[in-house]
Amino acid sequence: MGGTATKQAQKKAAWRNTIAFDHYYNQLLNLAMSCFEWSNLPEEIDERYLELSLCQEGKIAYFDDDVMGNIVMKYVENAQPNIYNNPVRIHAYSHTGYSRMLEFDEFEPIYNNYTRTPIIFDLKWYAEKLAAIDRTIEINVNAQKTPVILKVDPNNRFSLVNMFEQYNGNTPLIVADRSLDMEGMQVMKLDAPYVAEQLNDLKAGIMNECLTMLGIDNSSLNKKERLITNEVVTNLGNVMAMRYTRLDARREAVERINKKFGTNIEVDYRQKMPNIMMQNFEQMAESWQSDNPPEKEETPNE
Numbered sequence: 001m002g003g004t005a006t007k008q009a010q011k012k013a014a015w016r017n018t019i020a021f022d023h024y025y026n027q028l029l030n031l032a033m034s035c036f037e038w039s040n041l042p043e044e045i046d047e048r049y050l051e052l053s054l055c056q057e058g059k060i061a062y063f064d065d066d067v068m069g070n071i072v073m074k075y076v077e078n079a080q081p082n083i084y085n086n087p088v089r090i091h092a093y094s095h096t097g098y099s100r101m102l103e104f105d106e107f108e109p110i111y112n113n114y115t116r117t118p119i120i121f122d123l124k125w126y127a128e129k130l131a132a133i134d135r136t137i138e139i140n141v142n143a144q145k146t147p148v149i150l151k152v153d154p155n156n157r158f159s160l161v162n163m164f165e166q167y168n169g170n171t172p173l174i175v176a177d178r179s180l181d182m183e184g185m186q187v188m189k190l191d192a193p194y195v196a197e198q199l200n201d202l203k204a205g206i207m208n209e210c211l212t213m214l215g216i217d218n219s220s221l222n223k224k225e226r227l228i229t230n231e232v233v234t235n236l237g238n239v240m241a242m243r244y245t246r247l248d249a250r251r252e253a254v255e256r257i258n259k260k261f262g263t264n265i266e267v268d269y270r271q272k273m274p275n276i277m278m279q280n281f282e283q284m285a286e287s288w289q290s291d292n293p294p295e296k297e298e299t300p301n302e
Contacts, residue, residue, distance in 0.1 A: 016138075020131035028123040029055065032214055035243075036250060039266040042070040054110065058118035061092050062257050063107035065100075070261060072110070073098070108260055110253040113245045126210040133203040140199065143192035151186035215243025217271060243269055 033051040041047060050072050053060045061075040078101065079089035088104040112119060152160055211218040217239055250267045258265055 017131065017135060020134050021127055024130040024134075025124060025127035028127055028210060028214075029120070031211075031216065032119055032123060035214060035216070035269060035271075036247065037268055037270045039268075040264045042263065044069045045072055050110075054112040055119050055123075058112045058116050060110050061090055061102065061107045062110055062253070062261075063092065063100075063102055064261060070263070075102075075107075075109075108253060108256045110257075111249045113249050116249075119246075122213060123210075126206060126213075129206050130203055133199050133206070137196045137199045137203070140192065140194065140196050144194055212239050213242050215239055215246065215269065215271075 032055050033048065036051065038047050038050070041050075050060060053072070053074055057074055059075070060072050062070070062072050065071050073092040073094055075087075075090040075092045077087045077089070078091045079087075082088055082104075086104075087109060090102050090107060090109075092098075092100045092102055092107070150160060150164075208218040217236065247267070247269055254265045254267050257263055
């Protein structure tokens with residue numbers, strides 16, 4: 001009986017761990033995919049597929065198909081790259097079974113960043129951290145509700161487990177059997193400290209670190225106390241620097257594509273940094289100045 005209950009509890013905990021990870025991973029992947037706004041893409045190209053492939057594979061090929069027109073597709077290199085490590089022949093493919101060999105003058109690669117690497121491993125790294133903290137918060141909060149361990153006679157174990165399940169389910173009235181031996185019960189208090197708030201702050205800091213990596217402004221989310229102007233500007237500088245690692249790789253690809261295929265494609269970040277930077281800077285500067293008025297100059301004694 002006890003072994004079955006333990007296995008069920010372990011399965012439930014593993015399931016909740018998986019759910020927590022999937023929650024954060026999907027959230028972060030959606031953020032990564034929606035950072036950029038593409039303009040004037042040929043109608044045959046699915047922007048969602050383009051960004052998903054860049055996040056998952058780190059690269060995708062843009063080329064012209066005789067039937068479908070301009071399209072993007074995953075690929076693997078099929079020849080030794082040139083001296084700059086750029087592909088000269090690729091094998092483009094699709095899950096539908098579409099396959100085509102392309103020479104260097106027939107395609108243009110689009111990269112996710114300058115290292116040409118996918119971002120999903122970074123997202124999984126942060127998702128695991130966030131999920132672990134989230135589950136720890138849940139356990140810590142539950143420990144405030146049931147901070148005890150009961151040592152009982154095996155004959156009373158089943159009855160006490162049922163009573164605990166009712167208690168954990170917020171049952172207003174718990175009925176005990178007359179034969180229940182309360183005197184033979186020993187209670188060990190855990191007295192678990194409440195650290196959920198600190199853990200939540202830690203989780204917010206990790207989330208903001210991930211948002212910075214994605215180039216998403218998060219200057220006002222990290223600290224409860226008011227940030228000074230220098231801290232805001234420094235953080236926004238980090239956000240902007242990380243933003244360009246992916247944006248510039250896409251812009252360079254767009255420039256090559258427009259030149260080769262006669263298109264007029266543009267790509268930009270959805271969140272306009274200059275306006276946000278100025279707004280946050282002005283707000284923080286005004287707040288700091290109001291709390292720190294200039295000191296009056298003392299008149300030197302004659």
